[in-house]
Amino acid sequence: MNWHALRESWSEFRESPAGLCGLFLTTLLFLAALLAPLLSPLNPYDLEQLFLENSLKVPSLLDNWAYESFMLGSDGQGRCMYSAILYGLRISLYVGVASTLLSALIGTLAGLWAGYQGGRTDTLIMRLADIQLSFPAILIALVIMSLWGQGVGKIIIAISAVNWVFYARTARASTLSEKEKDYVDAAISIGVSAPAIMLSEVLPNIMAPIIVIGTVRIANAILLEATLSFLGLGVPVTEPSLGALVNEGYRVLFSGQWWVSVFPGLALMLVVLGINQLGDRLRDILNPRLKR
Amino acid sequence: MFAFILRRIYQSVLVLFCVSLVVFAILYLSGDPIQMLLPADASQEQIDEMRRHLGLDEPFWAQYLSFLRNALQGDMGRSFTFNQPAVKLILERAPATLELAVSAMILAILLGIPAGLFAAVKPKSWLTQIIMSGSLFGISLPVFWMGIMLIMVFSVFLGWLPSSGRGQTASFGGIQLGFLTWDGCKHLLMPAFTLAIHQVAMIVRLVRAGMMEVMLQDYIKFLRAKGLSERRVVLVHALKNIMIPVVTIIGLQTGYTIAFAIVTESIFAWPGMGKLVIDAIHSLDRPVILAYLLVVALMFVFINFMVDLTYSFLDPRIRLK
Numbered sequence: 233m234n235w236h237a238l239r240e241s242w243s244e245f246r247e248s249p250a251g252l253c254g255l256f257l258t259t260l261l262f263l264a265a266l267l268a269p270l271l272s273p274l275n276p277y278d279l280e281q282l283f284l285e286n287s288l289k290v291p292s293l294l295d296n297w298a299y300e301s302f303m304l305g306s307d308g309q310g311r312c313m314y315s316a317i318l319y320g321l322r323i324s325l326y327v328g329v330a331s332t333l334l335s336a337l338i339g340t341l342a343g344l345w346a347g348y349q350g351g352r353t354d355t356l357i358m359r360l361a362d363i364q365l366s367f368p369a370i371l372i373a374l375v376i377m378s379l380w381g382q383g384v385g386k387i388i389i390a391i392s393a394v395n396w397v398f399y400a401r402t403a404r405a406s407t408l409s410e411k412e413k414d415y416v417d418a419a420i421s422i423g424v425s426a427p428a429i430m431l432s433e434v435l436p437n438i439m440a441p442i443i444v445i446g447t448v449r450i451a452n453a454i455l456l457e458a459t460l461s462f463l464g465l466g467v468p469v470t471e472p473s474l475g476a477l478v479n480e481g482y483r484v485l486f487s488g489q490w491w492v493s494v495f496p497g498l499a500l501m502l503v504v505l506g507i508n509q510l511g512d513r514l515r516d517i518l519n520p521r522l523k524r
Numbered sequence: 525m526f527a528f529i530l531r532r533i534y535q536s537v538l539v540l541f542c543v544s545l546v547v548f549a550i551l552y553l554s555g556d557p558i559q560m561l562l563p564a565d566a567s568q569e570q571i572d573e574m575r576r577h578l579g580l581d582e583p584f585w586a587q588y589l590s591f592l593r594n595a596l597q598g599d600m601g602r603s604f605t606f607n608q609p610a611v612k613l614i615l616e617r618a619p620a621t622l623e624l625a626v627s628a629m630i631l632a633i634l635l636g637i638p639a640g641l642f643a644a645v646k647p648k649s650w651l652t653q654i655i656m657s658g659s660l661f662g663i664s665l666p667v668f669w670m671g672i673m674l675i676m677v678f679s680v681f682l683g684w685l686p687s688s689g690r691g692q693t694a695s696f697g698g699i700q701l702g703f704l705t706w707d708g709c710k711h712l713l714m715p716a717f718t719l720a721i722h723q724v725a726m727i728v729r730l731v732r733a734g735m736m737e738v739m740l741q742d743y744i745k746f747l748r749a750k751g752l753s754e755r756r757v758v759l760v761h762a763l764k765n766i767m768i769p770v771v772t773i774i775g776l777q778t779g780y781t782i783a784f785a786i787v788t789e790s791i792f793a794w795p796g797m798g799k800l801v802i803d804a805i806h807s808l809d810r811p812v813i814l815a816y817l818l819v820v821a822l823m824f825v826f827i828n829f830m831v832d833l834t835y836s837f838l839d840p841r842i843r844l845k
Contacts, residue, residue, distance in 0.1 A: 367779075375817065379551070
């Protein structure tokens with residue numbers, strides 16, 4: 233895509249307030265996550281900064297509008313909720329992006345291979361995908377995590393194991409139509425090997441739909457991680473993501489400490505909403521079928 | 525038609541076989557249950573004796589075959605924690621989960637289809653704006669957080685609705701159902717709504733997209749030219765033509781709500797099989813996890829089968845393929 237086309241897409245993108253709102257939310261929250269160590273008043277991982285007398289503080293924003301520690305209250309261990317949310321956002325986004333990249337890589341290669349080779353390889357890979365798709369993602373991820381235990385790396389792999397199917401299907405469908413084209417025949421006739429054709433000829437031409445699917449799936453991956461962490465089957469307690477923070481808040485909800493569960497969930501919802509709005513808009517712009 | 529059904533049954537059995545193999549292989553690879561069954565100071569002879577007794581010294585295929593033989597007779601071992609047959613535990617709790625999932629789906633259909641139709645037919649209305657942004661919120665809301673917020677508002681602050689359990693149930697044909705009593709309904713309302721939110725959003729988006737495509741077709745223009753009322757055009761002729769994707773989604777989503785009930789049940793302490801399996805996962809109660817997975821897989825295969833049958837009923841062209 234050249235500079236001119238990019239500018240044209242941008243001017244089209246600008247027309248939708250929802251898309252702009254999504255872009256704004258996503259950028260804001262990604263920046264907040266990246267700059268978490270600079271923005272947060274206290275370090276939630278530093279045990280020396282945790283004091284029990286600070287536990288379950290009411291949000292200070294309620295009576296004093298100032299940027300300070302405990303402005304969103306604190307949890308049962310005396311952790312500043314605002315700082316914990318910034319660091320939690322960091323883990324949630326990290327897991328979301330990393331698992332999306334990994335599943336896109338595996339799925340695209342599998343779909344490309346299945347589509348290009350055809351025959352038995354194709355049947356085997358796509359049957360596997362069909363069977364997997366007939367079971368809910370949450371169940372598959374739950375089984376993997378329950379047998380494997382908690383861990384950031386493990387949950388990235390578990391989510392990728394669930395999500396590769398979507399990329400595989402898209403990549404296969406695009407590959408099937410690309411492989412009939414003349415440039416592939418040309419490459420075959422000058423003796424380029426099959427793997428080289430797949431990776432350097434076909435792959436660049438099927439990237440657009442993969443990128444669109446990727447944006448939409450990041451939001452799903454983040455929600456899936458949050459749900460598993462909420463159930464206690466995701467990230468370890470020492471590195472709480474937003475879902476794990478909500479779980480912690482749920483335990484003190486009945487004694488009236490609402491802020492421990494409300495704010496992390498709100499942050500989670502905003503980031504997913506932002507990415508969904510952005511993804512919807514990108515799909516509308518990049519999908520040529522909708523342009524008539 | 526008969527050949528079609530036979531072919532689908534054959535495929536379903538194949539899928540179930542694959543699932544049982546995968547689940548068993550994961551469990552086989554995930555480690556030795558002996559450590560959990562015997563005290564830590566057990567001698568090597570005791571461990572060997574136990575292993576021989578449970579058949580764990582046999583090779584993978586032999587173990588799988590004996591597992592399959594038992595599973596076909598409905599025996600998947602006894603729960604370590606409850607010391608009862610795992611299948612019995614799951615089946616006892618299945619009605620609670622099914623009641624929750626079915627209520628959620630009914631709620632989703634009742635809210636989603638009219639909202640989607642309205643949004644497609646009147647795209648400029650302010651209500652459509654609300655419906656569409658609502659559905660975007662719906663797919664972005666973390667379900668577990670939504671449930672917690674409902675508990676916070678309606679149980680903790682207002683004290684209107686109970687936050688946990690199933691309440692009073694009444695027996696109907698030997699099955700305990702909650703929605704037959706007023707107390708049971710109050711208990712059912714929040715969990716079912718929480719579980720339904722996602723589905724409403726999905727159904728709205730699907731119905732709207734489908735309707736917008738159908739409304740551009742020539743036969744709709746013809747019906748209008750013929751002088752049919754707009755209501756009849758939309759509700760009879762257009763709606764009929766989007767039923768296939770809608771039925772598919774409703775079928776698939778019923779399966780998803782059964783699985784997602786795990787989350788809702790653990791928030792609202794709903795005594796269903798999802799709550800049971802989460803507790804089983806935390807206490808490493810392997811037979812219960814296994815029994816849950818196979819029972820749920822059976823349900824999914826059955827639902828998918830029913831969806832396919834409905835298809836061929838709705839669209840005879842599918843039968844011929």
